[in-house]
Amino acid sequence: MKKDLLGIADLTADDIYRVLETADAMREVGQRPIKKVPTLRGKTVVNLFYEPSTRTRTSFEIAEKRLSADTLNVAVAASSVLKGETLVDTAMNIEAMSPDMIVLRHASSGACHLLSRICRSRIINAGDGMHEHPTQALLDAFTIREHKKEIAGLKIAIIGDLLHSRVLRSNALLLTKLGANLWVCGPPTLVPPGIECLGVRVTTSVDEAVRDADVIMMLRIQQERMQGAFFPSLREYFNVFGMTTERVKLAKPDVIIMHPGPMNRGVEIASDVADGPYSVILEQVANGVAVRMAVLYLLAGGVEDEAAA
Amino acid sequence: MPVVLDADRMVRSLARIAHEILERNSGPGNIAELALVGIRTRGVPLARRIAKSIHEIAHHETPTGALDITLYRDDLSSHTLGPQPLVRKTEIPFSIDGKLILLVDDVLYTGRTIRAALDALIDFGRPKAIQLVVLVDRGHRELPIKADYVGKNIPTASTQNVQVHLMEIDGRDEVEVLP
Numbered sequence: 001m002k003k004d005l006l007g008i009a010d011l012t013a014d015d016i017y018r019v020l021e022t023a024d025a026m027r028e029v030g031q032r033p034i035k036k037v038p039t040l041r042g043k044t045v046v047n048l049f050y051e052p053s054t055r056t057r058t059s060f061e062i063a064e065k066r067l068s069a070d071t072l073n074v075a076v077a078a079s080s081v082l083k084g085e086t087l088v089d090t091a092m093n094i095e096a097m098s099p100d101m102i103v104l105r106h107a108s109s110g111a112c113h114l115l116s117r118i119c120r121s122r123i124i125n126a127g128d129g130m131h132e133h134p135t136q137a138l139l140d141a142f143t144i145r146e147h148k149k150e151i152a153g154l155k156i157a158i159i160g161d162l163l164h165s166r167v168l169r170s171n172a173l174l175l176t177k178l179g180a181n182l183w184v185c186g187p188p189t190l191v192p193p194g195i196e197c198l199g200v201r202v203t204t205s206v207d208e209a210v211r212d213a214d215v216i217m218m219l220r221i222q223q224e225r226m227q228g229a230f231f232p233s234l235r236e237y238f239n240v241f242g243m244t245t246e247r248v249k250l251a252k253p254d255v256i257i258m259h260p261g262p263m264n265r266g267v268e269i270a271s272d273v274a275d276g277p278y279s280v281i282l283e284q285v286a287n288g289v290a291v292r293m294a295v296l297y298l299l300a301g302g303v304e305d306e307a308a309a
Numbered sequence: 310m311p312v313v314l315d316a317d318r319m320v321r322s323l324a325r326i327a328h329e330i331l332e333r334n335s336g337p338g339n340i341a342e343l344a345l346v347g348i349r350t351r352g353v354p355l356a357r358r359i360a361k362s363i364h365e366i367a368h369h370e371t372p373t374g375a376l377d378i379t380l381y382r383d384d385l386s387s388h389t390l391g392p393q394p395l396v397r398k399t400e401i402p403f404s405i406d407g408k409l410i411l412l413v414d415d416v417l418y419t420g421r422t423i424r425a426a427l428d429a430l431i432d433f434g435r436p437k438a439i440q441l442v443v444l445v446d447r448g449h450r451e452l453p454i455k456a457d458y459v460g461k462n463i464p465t466a467s468t469q470n471v472q473v474h475l476m477e478i479d480g481r482d483e484v485e486v487l488p
Contacts, residue, residue, distance in 0.1 A: 025396040037380040301393030
């Protein structure tokens with residue numbers, strides 16, 4: 001591993017398998033009566049979240065605590081950020097107190113890369129703007145492998161708001177690195193130009209994307225990032241692009257349905273699909289803890305580049 | 310002479326250890342409390358072999374588990390160069406509460422692995438007792454730890470390297486001392 005986890009773009013297929021295999025061992029810790037190992041004793045991890053988050057922040061905090069790290073959550077809403085402090089100044093002040101790792105979520109793409117250049121602490125990207133959300137893609141891959149063994153050769157359809165989705169970018173990079181046959185689908189206004197260069201097939205027909213798919217991954221309509229009218233109404237969006245029981249029937253009989261959360265029920269996914277037998281949405285959340293434990297553990301070690309140099 | 314224990318003598322050492330375990334824990338009800346936990350990697354097949362010997366002698370199935378101690382190592386933070394050691398799965402499919410745990414490893418050297426294994430085991434419950442089984446004791450302890458059952462004591466220099474090869478992992482049964 002490198003010093004920081006900024007995105008899937010920096011990882012090789014071997015790095016990805018290393019994280020997934022380590023996560024498999026980490027999961028066992030969460031099944032014990034005493035869910036704690038002393039591995040990161042004495043390490044300090046700061047969770048710096050500039051955007052609202054329930055799942056990712058809780059998941060990181062549980063992972064840190066299960067590894068015995070000292071964790072600290074900076075609630076930006078109650079911090080000096082409101083007094084006008086810049087990200088760099090906030091980071092340098094936290095850095096002055098010698099943490100070992102900073103887990104950062106920020107609304108601007110590239111915020112983690114900025115901190116990576118100026119901080120000695122390891123930086124873990126917990127979502128930066130519309131760029132990457134690497135631990136989400138890793139936990140998605142872990143969940144897929146649990147059900148399908150190998151990712152290579154699977155038809156995987158990612159459907160929804162492609163334009164604003166960091167989950168899409170990280171997943172597209174990861175799944176194509178591991179050899180999946182990846183389709184993406186969304187309304188033309190929400191398909192970013194040039195997305196083909198990620199090695200994905202693009203369609204605006206949900207039926208085409210879903211037909212014979214092994215995995216269907218639904219993306220949230222990110223209304224908080226939408227300035228302008230990308231489609232006429234949420235109701236019309238659901239009629240054309242929403243995942244319904246009828247559409248699921250076009251996929252393989254053993255298809256799994258995924259969603260990174262938070263879900264908009266009745267917008268991108270029908271409730272009976274989200275809660276139905278093909279849904280692995282809550283498994284994704286459970287696996288998130290094990291995958292984040294693996295990332296924290298692997299980043300706490302030495303830096304390969306430096307060892308080789 | 311690099312080979313210090315060949316396949317025949319390894320089989321006999323393990324059979325003797327199985328007898329010693331049964332002899333030492335022969336009180337009423339004791340055999341039902343026995344459980345074997347092998348330390349990954351090579352302690353695991355050794356624990357299975359001892360379980361098989363105990364079964365042949367006493368017709369009793371001893372529950373057997375596998376313990377990975379990587380997350381309990383005392384040298385993780387000193388790995389400032391190079392990547393973290395690989396973590397593998399711990400599989401202890403039974404409750405260790407009130408059990409008489411036989412902890413199994415291939416080589417006993419500094420004692421640091423056993424220290425980590427004791428910490429790990431205690432996180433799984435409160436065993437009645439823990440006894441230590443090793444195939445080879447090579448000396449040079451750095452902690453106050455002693456084996457209860459030893460396949461063979463091999464005096465070594467700390468510069469030497471003791472390598473245990475097992476059929477299940479390496480395709481042959483042999484212990485070598487390399488300079």
